[in-house]
Amino acid sequence: MKYPISLIALLFTVLISPMHAQEMWPGDANNNGVVNAVDVLYVGLAYGAAGPERDDATINWEAQPFELWGQNFPDGTDYGYADADGNGGIEDDDISSAILPNFGLTHGPLSPDGYANAAPGVGAPQVTLSPSATLVEAGASINIGLSLGNLDQPLENFYGIALALSYDTELIEPTTGFEFDDLDNSWINADEAEIEEVFVNDQLTGQAQIALTRINQTTISGGGQVAEFSIIIEDIIVGLTVDTFRLRVDSVLLIDNNFKRIPAVPDTATIIIADDTTKLSSTRQVSQLPARLFPNPARQHCYLDTPQELDFLKLVDTYGHTLWQAPPDLLVKSSGPRAIPLENLPAGIYQVQGGNSRGFFSRKLMVQ
Numbered sequence: 358m359k360y361p362i363s364l365i366a367l368l369f370t371v372l373i374s375p376m377h378a379q380e381m382w383p384g385d386a387n388n389n390g391v392v393n394a395v396d397v398l399y400v401g402l403a404y405g406a407a408g409p410e411r412d413d414a415t416i417n418w419e420a421q422p423f424e425l426w427g428q429n430f431p432d433g434t435d436y437g438y439a440d441a442d443g444n445g446g447i448e449d450d451d452i453s454s455a456i457l458p459n460f461g462l463t464h465g466p467l468s469p470d471g472y473a474n475a476a477p478g479v480g481a482p483q484v485t486l487s488p489s490a491t492l493v494e495a496g497a498s499i500n501i502g503l504s505l506g507n508l509d510q511p512l513e514n515f516y517g518i519a520l521a522l523s524y525d526t527e528l529i530e531p532t533t534g535f536e537f538d539d540l541d542n543s544w545i546n547a548d549e550a551e552i553e554e555v556f557v558n559d560q561l562t563g564q565a566q567i568a569l570t571r572i573n574q575t576t577i578s579g580g581g582q583v584a585e586f587s588i589i590i591e592d593i594i595v596g597l598t599v600d601t602f603r604l605r606v607d608s609v610l611l612i613d614n615n616f617k618r619i620p621a622v623p624d625t626a627t628i629i630i631a632d633d634t635t636k637l638s639s640t641r642q643v644s645q646l647p648a649r650l651f652p653n654p655a656r657q658h659c660y661l662d663t664p665q666e667l668d669f670l671k672l673v674d675t676y677g678h679t680l681w682q683a684p685p686d687l688l689v690k691s692s693g694p695r696a697i698p699l700e701n702l703p704a705g706i707y708q709v710q711g712g713n714s715r716g717f718f719s720r721k722l723m724v725q
C-alpha cells in the first residue's frame with residue numbers, strides 16, 4: 358500500500374517530535390526567519406511573561422533548543438521564541454542584548470512580516486511626516502515630525518507600531534545626518550505607561566526601521582506627534598542647483614493589544630534643496646512639471662491645472678505641515694483642473710506641491 362509522501366512526513370513528525378525540543382534563534386521573536394522591528398512588537402506584547410529558562414542559553418546567532426512555554430501569541434507563535442536571552446522572562450534585555458545585536462540576521466525560509474499599509478482616502482489612520490522646512494540650502498538642519506493619527510481623526514487602541522523607511526543618502530551629512538528620537542511625553546504614553554523604542558539605521562543604504570511599543574498589555578487612543586527625525590543636509594554639494602531629499606515610510610505594522618493589525622496610511626516627506634533659495638522665490642526653477650494654480654490669491658477653492666498623472670498632491674503651510682492630501686481619484690490623469698479645498702484655512706501663504714517619478718512642482722498660494 359502506498360501513502361503520499363506528505364502523509365508519511367506528517368506521521369514521522371508527529372511520532373518523532375516529542376523526543377526533539379523546538380528550536381529558536383535569539384531575537385527572532387516571531388520565528389519568521391529574520392530579526393527586525395516587528396520582533397520588538399512581539400516582545401512588547403509578551404512583556405513581563407515568565408516561562409522555563411533555556412538550558413545553556415546564548416544570544417549567539419545559532420539554533421537553540423527550548424521548551425515550549427504553552428502561552429501563544431494570537432498567530433500561534435509560542436512565547437518562548439520571544440525570550441531571546443533565555444532567562445525565563447520577557448523583558449527589555451531581550452531587545453537590547455539580542456534583538457539589536459542580531460538585527461537583520463536571517464535563518465531558513467522567510468515568512469512575511471505582516472506589514473499592513475492602507476490606501477489614502479479610505480478613512481484609515483495616518484502616519485504623517487511633517488518637515489520643519491520644505492525648501493532649504495546646503496548645510497541646513499531640518500526636523501521631520503512623525504505623527505500617528507491626529508486630533509481630527511484619533512487613532513483607536515494603539516499598542517505598538519513597526520515602520521520600515523527609506524531615504525536619499527547622497528544629500529545628507531554622512532555621520533550624524535539622519536537621527537531619530539521619540540518624544541518623552543507623547544499621547545502614546547499619556548497614561549505614563551512605559552514605551553520600548555528601537556531605531557536601527559543604515560546610512561549607507563538609506564534604510565531604517567523603527568519600533569515603538571507599549572509593554573503593559575493595555576492600549577491607548579489619541580493622535581499627534583510621537584517622535585522626530587533630525588536631518589542635516591551636506592555642507593557642500595558639488596554642482597547643486599536644485600535637488601530633492603525624500604524620506605519615505607515604506608511599510609507600516611500598527612497593532613492593538615491582541616496583535617490585531619490596523620492598516621495605516623504611510624507618508625513621504627519631500628524637501629527641496631537649492632544652492633540659493635532666493636532664486637527660487639518665484640519657484641520657477643523647481644517647476645520641472647508644468648502646473649498652473651488659479652485663482653491665486655484664492656478664498657474657498659483653488660484649482661490646479663496639469664496634464665500629468667501624479668503620485669502625490671498636497672497643501673502645506675510655511676512650517677511644512679501637510680494640511681491636505683489629494684485622494685487617489687484626484688491623482689489619476691486629469692483632463693480638467695483639480696479642485697483643492699481651502700475652507701476654514703487662515704489667510705496666509707501656503708505651498709501646493711505635487712509630483713511623480715519624472716519630477717515635481719511647488720507653487721506658492723496666497724489664501725485671503
Ligand SMILES: [Ca+2]
Nearest residue numbers: 385387389391
Ligand atoms: Ca522575526
Ligand SMILES: [Ca+2]
Nearest residue numbers: 440442444446
Ligand atoms: Ca529574557
